[in-house]
Amino acid sequence: MKEYRVKGLSCGNCAQMLEHQIQQLENGETAKLSFNSGKLLVDERVPLSEVKEILKTDGAYLVDESDHHDEHTEHDHDAHDHSHGNKKMYLMLGTSALLYALALTLDVQVAASTLILLYLTATAISGYTTFIRGLKNLLRLKFNIDTLMTIALIGAISIGEWKEATLVAILFGLNELLEGLGMEKARRSMESLLKVAPKEATKLENGNEITVPIAKLAVNDIVIVKPGEKIPSDGQVISGKSSVNEAAITGESLPVDKSEGDPVFGGSINNEGVLHIRIEKAYEDSSLAKILHLVEEAQETKTPTELFINKFAKYYTPLIMIVAALVMVVPPLLFDGDWSSWLYQGLAVLIVGCPCALILSSPIAIVSGIARNARNGILIKGGVFLEQLGKLDTLAFDKTGTLTKGEPYVEQTIVYDESKFFEVAAAIEKSSSHPLAKAIMKEMSRRGIEAKSADQIETVSGRGIVATYEGAKYWLGNEKSMGHLNIPETVQSSIQQLKEQGLTLVLVADDNQVLGMFGIADEIREESRSVITQLHRIGIKRTVMLTGDHHKTAEKVANAVGVSEYYSDLLPEDKVAKVKELADQGVVGMIGDGINDAPALATAQLGIAMGKGTDSAIETADIVLMQDHLGKLPEAVTVGRRVNRIIRFNIAVSLGLKLLALLLTIPGWLTLWIAILSDMGATIFVTLVSLTILIQKKNQP
Incomplete structure (x- = not known):
């Protein structure tokens, strides 16, 4: 292709x-x-x-x-271009309007033949492309708006309605121009997003700096990114310090500090220092390339509403043509009506048959909604998902890494032997990469405790660690690892108390006694509670937390963040079953980190992943929050709802104005210019209303 x-x-x-x-x-x-x-x-x-x-x-x-x-x-093209900046179209319409105004001014002062010539010239200048296309279509029996307009123009001129025919030609030309401009504005908003991709990179080769196109960069190439330059592809900083603007990826305007060892995304902008970066992905595999590709693809998908409108339009135009034919012949044949008057009314009805405003009800709103969310770092993979986002009434959240940071931290400590507890814990956990060990070492660092090294460290699976420190033997782990001790009731009571608070326990003991214990929790994201509150405020009826953690931990997090219900001790297949159950009761969106939640994300009517550019998040979900937090989720839902509301409103306006125009045929009041204005008014209106989606106040999130 x-x-x-x-x-x-x-x-x-x-x-x-x-x-x-x-x-x-x-x-x-x-x-x-x-x-x-x-x-x-x-x-x-x-x-x-x-x-x-x-x-x-x-x-x-x-x-x-x-x-x-x-x-x-x-x-070289004989037909006009409807896109923005077509001077020829402006010139044609301007000339036609001046000639029309001149003819109106000279109405009673010059011969009829001069007026007819002025009107005909104005009609020809603004309507000749429509007329040529319409004639070709008529010969092929292909009935679209050009065909309808051509029949209407021929009919109006044949019954001597020169003034009306000219006005219709000018208004139709203006209508087409405005329609093109509206879509072009939405497209340009989308295209401005696609321009964030860098074009070239400064590659370091044998000590020399050479400029290469980003398509030529390979994995492990070293590039130099100077202040103000864009990072060419995903990679890792190998030297240098700077702050980086990652708005192109995450929608976050605040810079992120980067130094040696930190990951960076292609398309983000280096602010002040010089960075040496090792490329880890060829540009076409980078987060930015995938985002841009998906944003482009998103424009192509048709929503159920669009498909319905397109199907409706197929039947609408032929139906209007039948109505127009009946208006032309029934009153003169059955009610002694004037042939000329009813022919004129029928021609006006033909113009009402243009479905352009109706078909435009959805696409500009959809493209604007996708562009607005993409600007905020919310990647929506198609109009169908944007429409679904606006219909959500239930949101299911994974706990770890979504409502919480997925980073354990020490929430409580109970110490029985101050002189040994911290020192021994630091020595044993110093070399471990286990998440709980990292949490303990972070606590040691906070307390200013220097970690020495333990000897003969032995890991006992599922229980903990046995190690020697300064000649003595120590145990570190859960209660099961303390089997060599007879734990007193006071300590048992403390253990039970921490467990009831939903904390994970790490105990430290010697040969004779428990020296102390850490109560470790997964840190709740600062924004989780306010996000859940906002979601309830904007009309999400149910917020549900799904987790594999035990009941007490789940209860603690659920109460802290304010979800309406929660389910604990769930295996991945249990999460899938629960999402299916929720989907039977409403429209469900599932939010996870896109890695271990893939089955549940795929099962929900709408899968939403948070991932800050991780491949699995981008590939698994229908919508990706490119930040590593939920902060922009309420706004994404609000934009989805607004898009759906505007589309429904646009359809009502488009059909309402046409119905009003058709009703004017009953007393015989419908004129050609009212007919074209009903369509033109609807087109301009639905375009402007759809483009309001792009407007974002500066203080908005």
């Missing part, structure tokens, strides 16, 4: 028809033409000349990326 950029698509409905025609070509069955992104995917075997001819019928054309579509090529 080859990808081409297409310009000049006049509307979503037209793009759909062009796609259908390209699919009829030999080997063209898999062709996809997206109005949202202005891109065409087509099999390389399909003759490009035939594709160009099909596009030309709607005034669209392929952009030659290799030549950057130079000006000469652009002027």
